[in-house]
Structure formats: C-alpha cells, structure tokens
Amino acid sequence: MSIPRHWRLKNQRYSLVGEVCNRCGAKLFPPRDVCPECSKPAYEPFRFSGKGRIYSYSTIYQAPTGYEEFVPYTVAMIQLDEGPLGESPLYKRILAEGVPV
Numbered sequence: 001m002s003i004p005r006h007w008r009l010k011n012q013r014y015s016l017v018g019e020v021c022n023r024c025g026a027k028l029f030p031p032r033d034v035c036p037e038c039s040k041p042a043y044e045p046f047r048f049s050g051k052g053r054i055y056s057y058s059t060i061y062q063a064p065t066g067y068e069e070f071v072p073y074t075v076a077m078i079q080l081d082e083g084p085l086g087e088s089p090l091y092k093r094i095l096a097e098g099v100p101v
Helices: 003-014
Strands: 017-020 044-047 052-060 073-080 085-090
Touching: 052 085
Parallel strands: none
Antiparallel strands: 017 044, 052 073, 073 085
C-alpha cells in the first residue's frame, strides 16, 4: 500500500471513524461520499465505540498465501452498537452469534 493511501485510510482502519449523514442520521462505515439511505452527501466524521456483537463468524483452516502461519484463525462480522457491520479477526474463546465483543 502506498504511503498516501495508508495516511488517508488510517482513521478508518485504526480508529473506527466513519461518517454520519446530517439529513437522515444514518451512521456509515466505511465512510462514503453519499448516504446509501437517502442519497445525500455525508461528510460529518463519526467515531464508533468499537463495541458490538458477533453477527457471523468463520474459522479459516486453509489460509491464503502469506497467512499460513496463523491457521487456524477466526474472522467475524461484528454488528456495531451504532448499527453498521464491520469485519475483524476474532480471538475470543466463546464463539456464538450474539456474543458481545
């Protein structure tokens, strides 16, 4: 990844910063230029709490090239408390849908 691209995406990747639509109040992650709910511009930054629940998960046993040393590992879709879904590696011992993370 190029340095300028890394710099532009650092808040999204490391701070869970998305956007909130000023018109309808929808919270967007990852950030988008246009709200998918009302089709209006959404430029107001919004920092998500990082808390949520497991929506779905999968344990990987055959990793892609470069990730073989981490097998097996679990990747989960997390339903954030504020609404959006996000993807994350998961290191919990209790794996079930609806478990808080």
